[in-house]
Amino acid sequence: MSYTIEDVHNKIKKLLYSLTGITLTENKDIMISNRIDKLRRNCNYYGDIMELLISIEQGKNVTEFINSFTTNKTHFFREDFHFIDLKNRVLPELYKAGQKASIWCSASSTGEEPYSIAMTVLETNEELHYNIQASITATDIDTNVLQYAADGIYRYSKSSKEFPSWIKPQKYFKKRVQENLTGEEILIKVKDELKRMITFHVMNLNDDSYPFSNNQFDVIFCRNVLIYFSVEDQNNILKKIFKHLKIGGTLYIGHSENPQDLIHYVRRVGQNIFVKEKDLI
Ligand SMILES: C[S@@+](CC[C@H](N)C(=O)[O-])C[C@H]1O[C@@H](n2cnc3c(N)ncnc32)[C@H](O)[C@@H]1O
Incomplete structure (x- = not known):
């Protein structure tokens, strides 16, 4: 199949819009490339990307596609x-x-x-x-x-300012022991x-x-x-x-x-x- 990167990106934008309503604006090429890597990992598919996108269009791997292209940035007490x-x-x-x-x-x-x-x-x-x-x-x-x-289960660092002063995280989370975390970070469980x-x-x-x-x-x-x-x-x-x-x-x-x-x-x-x-x- 012969196509350009632009064709791939346009197909992704169309699919994403029809499945989620999300509109990817201009200048998102690097982000789209990273998400394509994520999509490949989520689908465990390393073949022709256009074929994968066509299969998504036909209803396969839709959840993996959506999960790969959402932006999930958040934190506790955001806009407190x-x-x-x-x-x-x-x-x-x-x-x-x-x-x-x-x-x-x-x-x-x-x-x-x-x-x-x-x-x-x-x-x-x-x-x-x-x-x-x-x-x-x-x-x-x-x-x-x-x-x-x-x-x-979340990562928590005592020096982070994520929780406002009126919340004591130890009241709401249990500490979890995790061997391979470095520095002062610990895992906490709700x-x-x-x-x-x-x-x-x-x-x-x-x-x-x-x-x-x-x-x-x-x-x-x-x-x-x-x-x-x-x-x-x-x-x-x-x-x-x-x-x-x-x-x-x-x-x-x-x-x-x-x-x-x-x-x-x-x-x-x-x-x-x-x-x-x-x-x-
Ligand atoms: C940036 S996060 C914001 C999280 C939180 N509301 C906050 O303010 O920190 C955006 C979330 O919206 C979700 N999202 C995107 N499109 C959506 C849709 N069509 N329906 C429901 N959730 C959607 C994403 O999966 C993602 O988890």
């Missing part, structure tokens, strides 16, 4: 002002209303975000003598990161108390509809995922997500994301924090 808002505003309001907290983390990656949410709930309960029950639904399109999240608060599911934000009821969630996190979509698709996804947020519920989005089409239906209460005022017409 969202967790502070959850602790100081949202959870006290729910507690006073005698409600449980139903929370959706819509691009949970390797789990740091939903576990940060769970730690925030437990910490709030302890600090304010509440007993809020929280159920956290964590979804992602990438099955590998979901498995990683469900395992709940305690069961935290795990029990979260259910992990595969879900594609690009699907036409989502498997939740209208107005189901008090809180939705949709952070640092829409940046991989075109502006038009970002708006469409946000509108689909918004249906599942209760009126009065809170939407947290990433720093470079913008709820353009929702602007008349929300009240901005903080940095990328929006409270739903009414349903979309």
